[in-house]
Amino acid sequence: MSPHKRSARLWSGAVTAALALTFAGTGQASAADVNNVRNAGFESGLSNWTCSANSGTTVTSPAHGGTSALKATPAGQDNARCTQTVAVKPNSTYSLGAWVQGGYAYLGVTGTGTTDVSTWTPDSPTWKQLTTSFTTGASTTSVTLYLHGWYGQAAYYADDVQVYGPDGGGGTDPAPTVPAAPAGLTVSGTTSSSVSLSWNAVSGATGYTVYRDGTKATTVTGTSATVTGLTASTSYSFQVTASNAAGESARSTAVTATTAATGGGGGGGGLPKHAVTGYWQNFNNGATVQKLSDVPSAYDIIAVAFADATTTPGAVSFTLDSAGLGGYTVDQFKADIRAKQAAGKKVIVSVGGQNGTVSINDATSATNFANSVYALMQTYGFDGVDIDLENGLNATYMTQALRALAAKAGPSLILTMAPQTIDMQSTSAGYFQTALNVKDILTVVNMQYYNSGSMLGCDGKVYSQGTVDFLTALACIQLQGGLAPSQVGLGLPASTRAAGGGYVAPSVVNAALDCLTKLTNCGSFKPSKTYPDLRGAMTWSTNWDATAGNAWSSAVGAHVHALP
Structure with a gap:
C-alpha cells in the first residue's frame, strides 16, 4: 500500500503458473514404486541438482526432514531455478511432491511426453507440501524436475522432494508408508458458523482430512483448515488424519470447540452499514x-x-x-x-x-x-x-x-x-x-x-x-x-x-x-x-x-x- 508498488509482471506470471496446475489424483502406490529423485533431501549438498546463477545452497536450518534443505535465492532476472533429470518409465503415472517454505515456490516437471505439470504457493512461513502428478508418454524415459522462486521475492527453502512411481532405473528410496497421526491439534478461532483448526505437520504426509463429530468435513494439503456451515452456540468435536499414497493415518486426539452466539462478523461498531x-x-x-x-x-x-x-x-x-x-x-x-x-x-x-x-x-x-x-x-x-x-x-x-x-x-x-x-x-x-x-x-x-x-x-x-x-x-x-x-x-x-x-x-x-x-x-x-x-x-x-x-x-x- 504505497505509491510505488511491485511490477505487474510478478502477479501475471504467478497466475500463468497457477493455470498450469493439474489436479490429477495420485492413486495407490504399488510395492515396486520408489522415489526416483536422487539426493531428494539435499543430505549430499547439491549433488544431482543444478541451480541457475549459483542461486542454490544447502542449509541445516530450517530442514523439514533429515539435517539439510535447499535454500535458493532469486536475484535480478534470475528466479533461482534448481533442476534434476529424473529417470522414469514410459506410460507410467508418478506423484510429484516437495516441502517448501519461505518466498514464492514453484514445483513442476517438463518433458513428460504428455502434459507437463506444475504447482506453486505464495510466501509460506512454515513448511508446506506442494503436490501434483503426471503421466509419462510412450517413449519417455526421463523428465526434468524443477523448483524455482519468483523475481524479486525472498529466498525459498525446499526439502524431501518426491517423484514416486515405477523405478526408472535411478530410484533409491522406497515407496511411502502410512504417516503417523497428526499431533498438536488446536482450535485457532471460532465464529457463529465456523471453527478454524491447526496442527503439526506430519513427515511423509501429502494431505490431511478433518473430521467433525466423526464425519469427514474437509480435506486440505496444509496444516490448518476452517470448517464452515456450523450452527451458532453449538459444541463440536474435531479430529484430523494424515494421508499419502500408502493410505490414511489413525485419527488425532479430539478437540472440542463451541461456535459463537451471533454471526455476521465482528468489529466496526459505530460505523455506517456501508x-x-x-x-x-x-x-x-x-x-x-x-x-x-x-x-x-x-x-x-x-x-x-x-x-x-x-x-x-x-x-x-x-x-x-x-x-x-x-x-x-x-x-x-x-x-x-x-x-x-x-x-x-x-x-x-x-x-x-x-x-x-x-x-x-x-x-x-x-x-x-x-x-x-x-x-x-x-x-x-x-x-x-x-x-x-x-x-x-x-x-x-x-x-x-x-x-x-x-x-x-x-x-x-x-x-x-x-x-x-x-x-x-x-x-x-x-x-x-x-x-x-x-x-x-x-x-x-x-x-x-x-x-x-x-x-x-x-x-x-x-x-x-x-x-x-x-x-x-x-x-x-x-x-x-x-x-x-x-x-x-x-x-x-x-x-x-x-x-x-x-x-x-x-x-x-x-x-x-x-x-x-x-x-x-x-x-x-x-x-x-x-x-x-x-x-x-x-x-x-x-x-x-x-x-x-x-x-x-x-x-x-x-x-x-x-x-x-
Whole structure:
C-alpha cells in the first residue's frame, strides 16, 4: 500500500503458473514404486541438482526432514531455478511432491511426453507440501524436475522432494508408508458458523482430512483448515488424519470447540452499514500534503500510514513526520483524531505497506505486536489497526496477536486488512486464513485490486485488472470463501499517479458495487446472488485523492453511502 508498488509482471506470471496446475489424483502406490529423485533431501549438498546463477545452497536450518534443505535465492532476472533429470518409465503415472517454505515456490516437471505439470504457493512461513502428478508418454524415459522462486521475492527453502512411481532405473528410496497421526491439534478461532483448526505437520504426509463429530468435513494439503456451515452456540468435536499414497493415518486426539452466539462478523461498531476507507500519508511523496482535518467527510475510516517495525521482534512504533508535513505537530494530530471521532469517523493506524518488515512468527513477537499496537492506541487515540503486510504473514501467530490486541482493546476495536490480490486467491493462503480466523472481530478486508496484473475469479476464469469484472469476480472469492459481505471492501487507487497499474474511474468502482449489491451494471461476470451488506470501498490515498480534486471520494463516497 504505497505509491510505488511491485511490477505487474510478478502477479501475471504467478497466475500463468497457477493455470498450469493439474489436479490429477495420485492413486495407490504399488510395492515396486520408489522415489526416483536422487539426493531428494539435499543430505549430499547439491549433488544431482543444478541451480541457475549459483542461486542454490544447502542449509541445516530450517530442514523439514533429515539435517539439510535447499535454500535458493532469486536475484535480478534470475528466479533461482534448481533442476534434476529424473529417470522414469514410459506410460507410467508418478506423484510429484516437495516441502517448501519461505518466498514464492514453484514445483513442476517438463518433458513428460504428455502434459507437463506444475504447482506453486505464495510466501509460506512454515513448511508446506506442494503436490501434483503426471503421466509419462510412450517413449519417455526421463523428465526434468524443477523448483524455482519468483523475481524479486525472498529466498525459498525446499526439502524431501518426491517423484514416486515405477523405478526408472535411478530410484533409491522406497515407496511411502502410512504417516503417523497428526499431533498438536488446536482450535485457532471460532465464529457463529465456523471453527478454524491447526496442527503439526506430519513427515511423509501429502494431505490431511478433518473430521467433525466423526464425519469427514474437509480435506486440505496444509496444516490448518476452517470448517464452515456450523450452527451458532453449538459444541463440536474435531479430529484430523494424515494421508499419502500408502493410505490414511489413525485419527488425532479430539478437540472440542463451541461456535459463537451471533454471526455476521465482528468489529466496526459505530460505523455506517456501508463505509469508505482512505489511507492518510504520514509522509510527502508528491501527493497533496494533508492534516487529518483536511480529509473529506466522505471517509468513514482513516488509516494512518504507517507504523514501523522496531528492533523488538513483532513490535511497532509510530512517529509523526512533522517536518515532512509542514510543521504538523503531535498535539494537532491528536486533536484532529479526536475531532474526526466526534464526527463519527474512525481513525486507525496501518502496519506495513510495501516496505513494511514487521514479522510475527512466534508467540513472543505476537505478544509484542499486540502490546505495541495497544500502546499506540492509548497514546494517540487510534480506534484500531490495519494490517497491510506485503511480505508474508504467519496465520497462526498473527491470529494470536490480533486476538491478544482485541482482548486489550475490547469490542470497539476496528480491525481492517489490505491484502494484495494474490493473498486472497485461496482460503489456504496466510492472509485469507488469518481473516477467517479472526472473523468474529474483523471489520473489513479491503483487498488491493491494483498492481496485480491478471488474476483468477471465483468462476476459474482469468480477469485483467482495470475492469468491472476484475473487481466483482475477485470479490466473489472472498464472499464465497467465508467472509461476511459486511467484511468485504473494494480497494482502488484514487488516481493514475497513486499506483503502477489498476486504476479505474470512479464510475467503474460504482458499477462493481452495484453489481455485487444489486446485480446491476455488471460486466460479463455476474454473481450468483446479491450481497446487499457489502461494506464498501477503500482508496490509496486521501492525499492522492486531494491531488485529483477529491474526485474519487466525491463520486465513490456518495455512491457507497447510498447503497441499499
